[in-house]
Amino acid sequence: MNIAVSRTAEAPSARAQVQWSRRWENELQLTDHAELAEFFRKSYGPTGAFNAQPFEGNRSWAGARPEVRIIGYDARGVAAHVGLLRRFIKIGGVDLLVAELGLYAVRPDLEGLGISHAMRVTYPILQELGVPFGFGTVRPALEKHMTRLVQRQGLATLMSGIRVRSTHPDVYPSLSPIRIEDVIVVVFPVGRSISEWPAGTIIDRNGPEL
Numbered sequence: 292m293n294i295a296v297s298r299t300a301e302a303p304s305a306r307a308q309v310q311w312s313r314r315w316e317n318e319l320q321l322t323d324h325a326e327l328a329e330f331f332r333k334s335y336g337p338t339g340a341f342n343a344q345p346f347e348g349n350r351s352w353a354g355a356r357p358e359v360r361i362i363g364y365d366a367r368g369v370a371a372h373v374g375l376l377r378r379f380i381k382i383g384g385v386d387l388l389v390a391e392l393g394l395y396a397v398r399p400d401l402e403g404l405g406i407s408h409a410m411r412v413t414y415p416i417l418q419e420l421g422v423p424f425g426f427g428t429v430r431p432a433l434e435k436h437m438t439r440l441v442q443r444q445g446l447a448t449l450m451s452g453i454r455v456r457s458t459h460p461d462v463y464p465s466l467s468p469i470r471i472e473d474v475i476v477v478v479f480p481v482g483r484s485i486s487e488w489p490a491g492t493i494i495d496r497n498g499p500e501l
Contacts, residue, residue: 309363309370311412316358327351330369334396354460354499357394361413371397373413376501377420383491389426390417393501410446417481425479428455434475448485450476457496
């Protein structure tokens with residue numbers, strides 16, 4: 292779950308100024324991709340230059356390409372973004388349909404616009420997509436932050452002790468094509484309860500991270 296987050300509290304004034312829009316990938320024009328790419332470079336750049344590299348030029352995705360995007364706009368342009376992609380993952384031999392969430396970012400000058408508010412906007416769209424679960428992964432360093440923003444709000448359940456196998460978005464001569472990461476798995480129950488999430492300590496994404 293490519294994510295650029297602030298650890299500050301949410302600001303109601305910032306939330307009130309942002310208007311959210313659902314955009315299917317086929318609806319985006321070149322100008323939209325260029326605007327989003329610039330937004331991601333500015334949002335991910337402060338977390339490290341490497342994290343901003345995928346968004347050079349007009350590329351507005353880092354790994355897998357989203358199916359639908361939830362984009363927040365204000366008077367200055369793109370303010371926030373969440374990407375969604377329906378896909379099957381495999382957990383302990385069980386194939387499971389999920390909507391992967393990723394490419395979450397907030398413009399640096401709107402640090403108070405938190406992920407919990409973005410997820411409240413996104414949740415009805417997850418329901419429309421007809422998936423049993425929303426799914427994402429974050430670095431262990433963000434576990435406490437995500438617990439405060441989504442788990443304590445009753446929006447999601449965080450799971451540790453799980454390894455996720457994915458592919459790199461490109462093939463590199465010096466790297467294995469497979470990535471195995473120890474991450475925090477974030478599960479958003481949508482069409483099923485969390486008790487129906489399959490047991491397992493390894494998740495196969497069988498593709499690049501969103």
